[in-house]
Amino acid sequence: MASVEPAPQPAGGGIAARAMAARQSKAPDYLEGLNPEQRQAVETLNGPVLVLAGAGTGKTRVLTTRIAHILATGSAGPAEILAVTFTNKAAREMKERIARFIGGNVEGMAWLGTFHSICVKILRRHAELVGLKSGFSILDTDDQLRLLKQIIQAEGLDDKRWTPKAFAAMLDGWKNRALTPNEVPEGEARAFANGWGRKLYEEYQDRLSILNACDFGDLLLHVITLFKTNPDILADYQRRFRYMLVDEYQDTNIAQYLWLRLLAQGNPNVCCVGDDDQSIYGWRGAEVDNILRFEHDFRGAVVIRLERNYRSTSHILAAASHLISHNQGRLGKTLFTDFDDPENELVSVASCWDSEEEARSIGDEIEALQANGHALNDIAILVRASFQMRSFEDRFVTLGLNYRVIGGPRFYERMEIRDAMAYFRCVVQPADDLAFERIVNTPKRGLGEATLKLVHELARADRIPLMQAANQLCQTEEIRPKARNALKEVLANFERWRGQVDSLSHTELAEIILDESGYTEMWRLDRSAEAPGRLDNLKELIRSMEDFESMAGFLEHVSLVMDRDSVEGNDAVSIMTLHSAKGLEFDTVFLPGWEEGLFPHQRALDESGRAGLEEERRLAYVGVTRAKKRAKIWFASNRRIHGQWQSSIPSRFLDELPEEHVEIVEQSSNYGGYGGGGYGRSGGGGSRFDNRDPFQNTYSTPGWQRAQKARAAQDAVFERGDFRSSRSKKQGPLTIEGELVAKSVSEAPSEYSMGERVFHIKFGYGAIIAIEGNKLTIDFEKAGQKKVLDSFVERH
DNA sequence: GCGATAAAGGTTTTT
DNA sequence: CCTTTATCGC
Numbered sequence: 179m180a181s182v183e184p185a186p187q188p189a190g191g192g193i194a195a196r197a198m199a200a201r202q203s204k205a206p207d208y209l210e211g212l213n214p215e216q217r218q219a220v221e222t223l224n225g226p227v228l229v230l231a232g233a234g235t236g237k238t239r240v241l242t243t244r245i246a247h248i249l250a251t252g253s254a255g256p257a258e259i260l261a262v263t264f265t266n267k268a269a270r271e272m273k274e275r276i277a278r279f280i281g282g283n284v285e286g287m288a289w290l291g292t293f294h295s296i297c298v299k300i301l302r303r304h305a306e307l308v309g310l311k312s313g314f315s316i317l318d319t320d321d322q323l324r325l326l327k328q329i330i331q332a333e334g335l336d337d338k339r340w341t342p343k344a345f346a347a348m349l350d351g352w353k354n355r356a357l358t359p360n361e362v363p364e365g366e367a368r369a370f371a372n373g374w375g376r377k378l379y380e381e382y383q384d385r386l387s388i389l390n391a392c393d394f395g396d397l398l399l400h401v402i403t404l405f406k407t408n409p410d411i412l413a414d415y416q417r418r419f420r421y422m423l424v425d426e427y428q429d430t431n432i433a434q435y436l437w438l439r440l441l442a443q444g445n446p447n448v449c450c451v452g453d454d455d456q457s458i459y460g461w462r463g464a465e466v467d468n469i470l471r472f473e474h475d476f477r478g479a480v481v482i483r484l485e486r487n488y489r490s491t492s493h494i495l496a497a498a499s500h501l502i503s504h505n506q507g508r509l510g511k512t513l514f515t516d517f518d519d520p521e522n523e524l525v526s527v528a529s530c531w532d533s534e535e536e537a538r539s540i541g542d543e544i545e546a547l548q549a550n551g552h553a554l555n556d557i558a559i560l561v562r563a564s565f566q567m568r569s570f571e572d573r574f575v576t577l578g579l580n581y582r583v584i585g586g587p588r589f590y591e592r593m594e595i596r597d598a599m600a601y602f603r604c605v606v607q608p609a610d611d612l613a614f615e616r617i618v619n620t621p622k623r624g625l626g627e628a629t630l631k632l633v634h635e636l637a638r639a640d641r642i643p644l645m646q647a648a649n650q651l652c653q654t655e656e657i658r659p660k661a662r663n664a665l666k667e668v669l670a671n672f673e674r675w676r677g678q679v680d681s682l683s684h685t686e687l688a689e690i691i692l693d694e695s696g697y698t699e700m701w702r703l704d705r706s707a708e709a710p711g712r713l714d715n716l717k718e719l720i721r722s723m724e725d726f727e728s729m730a731g732f733l734e735h736v737s738l739v740m741d742r743d744s745v746e747g748n749d750a751v752s753i754m755t756l757h758s759a760k761g762l763e764f765d766t767v768f769l770p771g772w773e774e775g776l777f778p779h780q781r782a783l784d785e786s787g788r789a790g791l792e793e794e795r796r797l798a799y800v801g802v803t804r805a806k807k808r809a810k811i812w813f814a815s816n817r818r819i820h821g822q823w824q825s826s827i828p829s830r831f832l833d834e835l836p837e838e839h840v841e842i843v844e845q846s847s848n849y850g851g852y853g854g855g856g857y858g859r860s861g862g863g864g865s866r867f868d869n870r871d872p873f874q875n876t877y878s879t880p881g882w883q884r885a886q887k888a889r890a891a892q893d894a895v896f897e898r899g900d901f902r903s904s905r906s907k908k909q910g911p912l913t914i915e916g917e918l919v920a921k922s923v924s925e926a927p928s929e930y931s932m933g934e935r936v937f938h939i940k941f942g943y944g945a946i947i948a949i950e951g952n953k954l955t956i957d958f959e960k961a962g963q964k965k966v967l968d969s970f971v972e973r974h
Numbered sequence: 975g976c977g978a979t980a981a982a983g984g985t986t987t988t989t
Numbered sequence: 990c991c992t993t994t995a996t997c998g999c
Contacts, residue, residue, distance in 0.1 A: 265988065294989045318989090338995095394989045429988095462987065563985045585987080622975070738989065757986050779985055797986080820984060821990025 226476035233803035234489030246279035254420035256286030297397040316737040353395025354463030356433040369948025427452030431463040500836040528843035537573035556765035580750035609643040621700035767805035773826035936971040
């Protein structure tokens with residue numbers, strides 16, 4: 179959370195706060211200005227503590243102050259504190275803030291970092307114990323996919339039908355749950371390629387250890403294995419870490435939880451900070467359950483709720499709180515504030531005809547704000563899905579309105595950067611086959627498939643790295659002279675560069691490598707539009723290497739730090755997804771696209787039922803709570819999805835906002851949109867946003883009426899709670915609900931069995947190929963492979 | 975090895 | 990509908 183934290187807190191806190199402050203006037207400076215709960219969270223050093231920190235309640239402040247407190251009271255030294263975050267950004271911020279407290283030197287805080295960077299640090303010391311060598315490399319997703327593709331093909335499987343991507347997702351799911359190949363449940367193992375799942379997983383791990391590499395999931399898993407198999411080493415770390423802090427605990431997955439549990443055994447000083455209402459990463463393995471179960475898992479835990487919000491106006495908080503109260507699986511917090519903005523605007527809800535009008539209207543509003551002296555930097559547009567960004571970008575370009583997209587493709591994921599990195603990796607780690615493969619023929623050197631195949635075969639047969647195999651092959655006559663010479667040259671180049679590692683600075687060497695390899699030349703000759711930008715990126719890459727001592731140090735950094743500081747230069751509106759907005763705050767937040775199917779997203783509902791809906795609702799909550807002064811929600815009545823124009827229904831979340839804190843905005847533009855009288859029925863039939871005068875607006879189209887009907891039918895289904903019978907009707911409900919709360923997959927075994935033929939109202943007939951609790955993976959005859967909840971299908 | 979055309983797929987993202 | 994990716998033909 180909180181990359182931008184609230185300014186120093188208002189002095190006018192409650193009486194208790196002031197009394198406490200007065201009583202402890204001798205308290206150190208850093209405790210000054212904390213409210214009682216924050217202070218408790220800082221000062222309760224011993225035993226497990228769960229800090230439930232609502233949005234904008236000063237979470238980061240509590241974490242950093244707590245560390246300062248541990249240090250100041252001499253409870254532990256900097257190297258005895260384990261502080262874990264999810265992102266490098268969060269870790270960086272924490273370091274900066276602590277530095278401010280303790281005056282500069284944070285170098286001692288060796289164990290403040292992301293789960294992954296801390297794991298790497300541990301693994302480098304004990305690599306041999308988990309079958310690696312200390313110099314192991316870390317695969318990024320791209321390397322991983324290429325490796326998986328090789329493995330799938332090597333098994334003679336069709337990599338079109340069973341894509342590396344799909345398998346990577348599956349692997350991820352397993353590793354998130356800390357499952358080794360033999361622990362993968364039979365049903366899931368069988369789900370991929372008719373039972374090849376487990377075999378492929380084994381094969382993949384095998385290849386990784388030959389490559390002396392691991393993927394991101396392994397970093398955690400290897401440490402868990404290390405701890406489990408070497409109690410002495412575990413004990414060593416348990417002794418070392420006198421205090422442990424975990425940020426964003428609601429985002430931890432099972433592996434991270436197990437990791438923490440191991441370290442926390444025999445040392446109860448664990449402080450986890452998080453907000454169950456902001457858990458929005460369930461789909462990538464985060465277990466809200468971890469935070470919901472904390473008191474149970476860590477006996478004697480003190481739970482502290484931070485509910486005083488220092489960010490938003492009371493209207494915004496009221497709207498967000500009422501919305502999130504519709505969730506069942508939550509620990510329950512109610513945010514409050516004393517903060518009053520002079521204007522104290524209601525949360526607004528506006529409608530529009532389509533996404534173009536949405537972009538036009540929001541653009542107009544932003545220009546109006548700008549004219550009134552508001553900085554664009556204080557304005558953000560938060561969307562559910564990235565395709566929504568486009569209409570805003572188009573519009574802002576024509577308006578000449580400055581904007582920046584946050585999130586998008588990352589610097590280190592760009593092709594040219596990866597290529598350059600591959601060159602460096604080959605120099606530093608001669609056994610890095612994936613890197614070698616990547617650049618051996620980039621730029622083109624006439625080393626085609628045929629040559630590479632020979633190299634591969636020798637490498638496989640002798641179990642040696644590709645470069646070594648290539649070297650051996652060059653001594654023979656096996657490769658045609660032309661290719662052989664090209665290969666020889668590449669190898670000689672690497673040999674030479676390796677010899678220069680010690681004599682040249684790593685930045686100089688990097689430049690030489692890119693030059694002599696012909697890589698920069700390749701882009702210079704490329705006349706496509708992107709080429710100049712790519713050359714710039716390469717320059718930027720070299721420049722950023724200056725911050726590191728050596729090439730190896732730089733490579734390590736890059737493999738773990740895939741984020742790039744979004745340079746906050748000019749004044750610009752931020753456009754980003756709701757997910758990447760977590761932790762940020764803006765004066766004005768626009769929330770477009772609040773329509774059924776888009777938000778809540780249809781797929782979340784289909785695949786995870788009620789749990790999915792609740793996660794979407796938390797996402798809405800995150801969105802609204804980003805706003806300090808103004809939250810402006812929009813929905814369009816028509817949206818183009820997959821090219822088809824579809825009329826859309828206002829999101830159910832709109833109906834979950836409290837009327838007294840929301841205003842319905844009449845469209846001032848002539849482009850159509852909302853013309854009706856606002857509130858009508860609530861509860862019962864449809865949305866109150868549906869109640870409009872058919873003659874004053876454009877909602878009288880057949881499409882709209884059909885949608886109305888579908889919505890009403892679906893509401894009826896939802897209220898009866900009888901999802902199953904409703905499905906049998908010819909026209910299925912537009913949205914479907916499952917029955918789960920909190921957990922996305924129930925423990926109870928499904929009543930269905932593998933291979934069974936079933937019918938789904940939307941996808942038709944198909945066969946079950948995997949079962950995880952009540953979540954089925956079905957290979958549909960027409961629709962392909964999908965994950966659905968078992969309550970949505972029937973036997974056939 | 976490259977360019978053109980066809981096919982497929984289109985939620986959210988960090989390390 | 991539009992973008993990205995794969996494959997085919999030269």
